[in-house]
Amino acid sequence: MSRKYAVVDLETTGGIPKRDKITEVAIIIYDGNEIVDEFQSLVNPERSIPSEITRITGITNEMVEDSPKFYEIAKPIIEILEGCIFVAHNVRFDYNFLKEEFKSLGYTFTKRNLCTVRLSRKAFPNLRSYSLGNLIKYFGIEVNNRHRAYDDAWATTILLEKIFNEQTTQKDVQALVTQSIKLTKLPHGLKEDAVLKLPEECGVYYFRNLEDRVIYVGKSINIQNRAKQHFSKHTRKTDKLFNQVASISYELTGSELISLLLESYEIKKLHPEINKAQKTRTYKYAVIKDVDKSGYFKYKIVTASKTEEPLSLYGSRKSALGHIENIGETFNLCLKVNEIDKSKHACFRYYLQKCQGACIGEEPPVYYNERFEESLLHVNKIFDQNFVILDEGRERDEKSVILIEDGHYKGYGYIDSSSVQYGIEELKETIKYETINPEADVIVRNYMWSHPKLKVHYF
Numbered sequence: 001m002s003r004k005y006a007v008v009d010l011e012t013t014g015g016i017p018k019r020d021k022i023t024e025v026a027i028i029i030y031d032g033n034e035i036v037d038e039f040q041s042l043v044n045p046e047r048s049i050p051s052e053i054t055r056i057t058g059i060t061n062e063m064v065e066d067s068p069k070f071y072e073i074a075k076p077i078i079e080i081l082e083g084c085i086f087v088a089h090n091v092r093f094d095y096n097f098l099k100e101e102f103k104s105l106g107y108t109f110t111k112r113n114l115c116t117v118r119l120s121r122k123a124f125p126n127l128r129s130y131s132l133g134n135l136i137k138y139f140g141i142e143v144n145n146r147h148r149a150y151d152d153a154w155a156t157t158i159l160l161e162k163i164f165n166e167q168t169t170q171k172d173v174q175a176l177v178t179q180s181i182k183l184t185k186l187p188h189g190l191k192e193d194a195v196l197k198l199p200e201e202c203g204v205y206y207f208r209n210l211e212d213r214v215i216y217v218g219k220s221i222n223i224q225n226r227a228k229q230h231f232s233k234h235t236r237k238t239d240k241l242f243n244q245v246a247s248i249s250y251e252l253t254g255s256e257l258i259s260l261l262l263e264s265y266e267i268k269k270l271h272p273e274i275n276k277a278q279k280t281r282t283y284k285y286a287v288i289k290d291v292d293k294s295g296y297f298k299y300k301i302v303t304a305s306k307t308e309e310p311l312s313l314y315g316s317r318k319s320a321l322g323h324i325e326n327i328g329e330t331f332n333l334c335l336k337v338n339e340i341d342k343s344k345h346a347c348f349r350y351y352l353q354k355c356q357g358a359c360i361g362e363e364p365p366v367y368y369n370e371r372f373e374e375s376l377l378h379v380n381k382i383f384d385q386n387f388v389i390l391d392e393g394r395e396r397d398e399k400s401v402i403l404i405e406d407g408h409y410k411g412y413g414y415i416d417s418s419s420v421q422y423g424i425e426e427l428k429e430t431i432k433y434e435t436i437n438p439e440a441d442v443i444v445r446n447y448m449w450s451h452p453k454l455k456v457h458y459f
């Protein structure tokens with residue numbers, strides 16, 4: 001079944017879809033061989049047209065005064081666009097203006113769209129400029145009224161025809177359109193090659209702005225596909241990316257687990273503007289070390305997003321309380337000092353001789369704090385055994401190594417899997433060590449729970 005293309009051009013009162021309004025619409029339906037339908041209309045924008053816009057387009061306030069308002073032509077626009085691919089020169093401009101107009105009517109406007117700017121760059125490389133005006137001159141397209149919607153839509157249709165004629169077969173045309181529909185969703189500041197050259201492999205990717213500052217870090221088992229997906233929907237985050245991203249870099253990991261760990265590490269290190277605080281996504285609560293007014297150290301439960309250095313992270317307040325109680329039981333810590341026991345006098349465990357009286361000042365802070373410091377070695381200890389995980393590498397003859405030792409994730413490395421068996425000490429020599437990070441411990445634990453067939457070697 002052949003595709004139909006709705007070639008659209010709009011004239012507007014300005015360049016900002018959320019602020020400005022449409023003054024003229026032209027739509028030409030092209031089936032790949034000929035024009036089969038068309039629609040055009042001036043539109044009353046219900047506001048004054050700036051004089052500079054009138055100078056460029058020739059559309060005056062008097063011309064649109066008796067023209068239909070957008071809501072009066074919304075239905076025929078929807079009807080003529082039905083089943084078509086939305087095409088325009090610099091498509092985000094026209095598409096976003098229509099989307100905003102329909103949004104004001106309570107209608108969600110979505111269409112696959114195609115940009116003839118991007119198509120022209122691909123079909124006719126090395127031109128001086130890919131503006132519509134320059135392409136009209138280059139190809140000698142006859143146009144009577146530049147910057148009027150119908151004439152510009154007509155010129156864009158002729159341009160689309162020339163682009164299709166550059167393809168050897170109809171199959172090539174279909175492939176070009178399919179690929180370009182996806183690429184149309186990319187920011188204009190990002191070159192197509194920057195995305196098409198991304199690997200379809202597992203790793204971490206970095207969106208950078210014009211100053212080469214990292215503004216977003218992500219991970220995926222297919223970096224290229226994930227980068228494209230970021231721009232497939234309009235959200236507050238993707239709008240920020242559209243406005244800022246200029247390049248993409250990446251680091252292959254081979255292992256999905258390592259990509260999760262590296263993503264977490266890089267977000268903490270770089271604090272990218274568009275990433276939300278990672279800890280708030282899964283872990284709502286954190287335990288930190290604090291001190292009360294009498295000088296006793298204590299564990300305190302806080303919202304995870306309010307601390308940069310948690311001792312441990314939890315999905316619920318209840319699980320955090322349970323962990324503190326267990327630590328208190330093991331090290332004879334006072335639950336009143338730790339704000340779990342709300343008694344006005346001595347805590348309940350004092351009467352059971354399981355608290356040495358910090359709650360009523362019987363045990364000096366210096367002695368109590370010694371036990372507290374000892375408990376710190378265990379409060380964030382998730383793993384009871386030492387082990388390494390052997391996972392996928394970045395290449396065929398490579399394996400990744402993730403080290404867990406002394407209750408914590410220590411780091412990762414890579415080995416040549418084609419050589420002889422490695423001993424534990426040799427594996428540890430490949431590790432790139434990191435500082436203890438409670439979030440990394442939780443990432444490893446959760447990944448192991450969801451991937452029970454991981455190759456784990458205990459030592």
